[in-house]
Amino acid sequence: MGEFELIRNFFAAAPCAQGGVGVALGIGDDCALLDVPFGEQMAISTDTLVAGVHFADPCDPFLLGQRALAVAASDLAAMGATPLAFTLALTLPTVEAGWLEAFARGLNLMAQACDLRLVGGDTTRGPLSLTLTVFGRVPKGLALSRSGARPGDLVCVGAELGNAAGALPLVLNQRSTTPDIAQPLLAHYWSPTPQLALGQALRGKATSALDISDGLLADCGHIARASKVGLQIDNHRLPMSLALQTFLGKADAQRAALSGGDDYVLAFTLPGAELPALLAAGWTIYVVGRVIEGLGVYLLDEAGQDITPDQRGYQHFHA
């Protein structure tokens, strides 16, 4: 038995690969088989992370496993889908037992947190990279797409912004700071929390949603384009952690909250009438702007003046 077949057996024995609700057949055959309840649809998303491009090489394999699955699962949250399963395509230059064990531990931990089961994949030799495909289920017609935002809706986010971007200089060892500031920022970077429960709570309520991966302004541009509307963002209403503001100062913290990547926080549009019941139910929701007629994303200051760097809005922001 070759070492790559051993790895397949290693993953097949992982706690998250032991099947569960919706998994009719897991690892070990030509295909996995998933059950989708009557009246529901299957939501699917694929993410690739390449060493030296999407993460430093070498990096901590436990943190990599944890983060890679969180990033992928965040797309299920953005769709309002209930997590079901995932496949892992792992390409490795060499087989190191310690590396694999730590990677699988991180993957397992996030799989349990997200209620996702490993049902298949591929293990190959080559430059280090991973492709994760995640599967969820969502009642027909209730998936949260990017295309339903309507003028008058509120623009909302589900958590503080900019923490992961703030952590980047720490991840890259370009700066250091005290643990009370570094720890919460690094936690957001290495172990983002996919907002799966919030996504499901927004089914039938939010008119559009996505998860912020390229920064609030750039990703709001996707909603603007798909929904053919304008989005106004209030610069003074961005939720930011104390750690981020202390570490970067207020102006740079705002820039991180607006344009930093890797947040994996939900951004969504919501008719105002839906807000009170969601807040009463205990959901954390920050209102950061409103949907208007037009096309593009506009940044406003406290006086309502347009301070968008590019006059056409951020619709061409994503470089």
Added chain:
Amino acid sequence: MGEFELIRNFFAAAPCAQGGVGVALGIGDDCALLDVPFGEQMAISTDTLVAGVHFADPCDPFLLGQRALAVAASDLAAMGATPLAFTLALTLPTVEAGWLEAFARGLNLMAQACDLRLVGGDTTRGPLSLTLTVFGRVPKGLALSRSGARPGDLVCVGAELGNAAGALPLVLNQRSTTPDIAQPLLAHYWSPTPQLALGQALRGKATSALDISDGLLADCGHIARASKVGLQIDNHRLPMSLALQTFLGKADAQRAALSGGDDYVLAFTLPGAELPALLAAGWTIYVVGRVIEGLGVYLLDEAGQDITPDQRGYQHFHA
């Protein structure tokens, strides 16, 4: 807009990305949405191909696109699944329009041949590799697994064996031959035909199935292990093309048919009573052996003598 976003738009505009039956939402949102009819299950398989490991680098991008999808779709055939959709995770060192155009053309051609629609994926910068995840649907309880073979069943294959292995010295430019021999062999290597229709015809009839990717003997070992049975293969009944026998000579052709990789032909076990109706319906089926009590794969000569190289059979064959 960055060049990798342009690539995403390029693939979104491809003919095979224009949706179709079962695709509720295609490329462009956080997730794709697929419909699975009531009473059916979703079959899922993931394959990674790495440049320099699974294919030569550089290689013809048209042939790569065509072959990569065929290899992935073959797993749906092995499960008896009806093709539905696929995702493509493509990692590229540089963006070359000509390369992409040819790759997409090959991908499209095979997608049309297999009735598969591109519904999502990821495009990233890094060492060249692709991960394809294919989706099919199959009536509940009718998927062809590896675990149902029973003593007394016939061991069958759905096409001639060894052609792709025979083509390998031509692919690697280690040997050359006349076009009448080279062409059919190279066609099997570069454009394997996933036996999707045969797989669906075997639902409820075959007791186990898989697609041969590592050679008949090695893959029969998977059925033997999963079904806890023995498989006898008759060395003199292996279907082989004239081109293969002319190119390699009979003994090496038999070796290619038994142990060569990349066939992507179905191997399956079938109760004898099912055979006449399938043959009458026009299916090409070669009987190459039988299932017995025991465990492992055994090779027999014309006189019924065991000529298995390893006395324990081929159950530990896969290196």
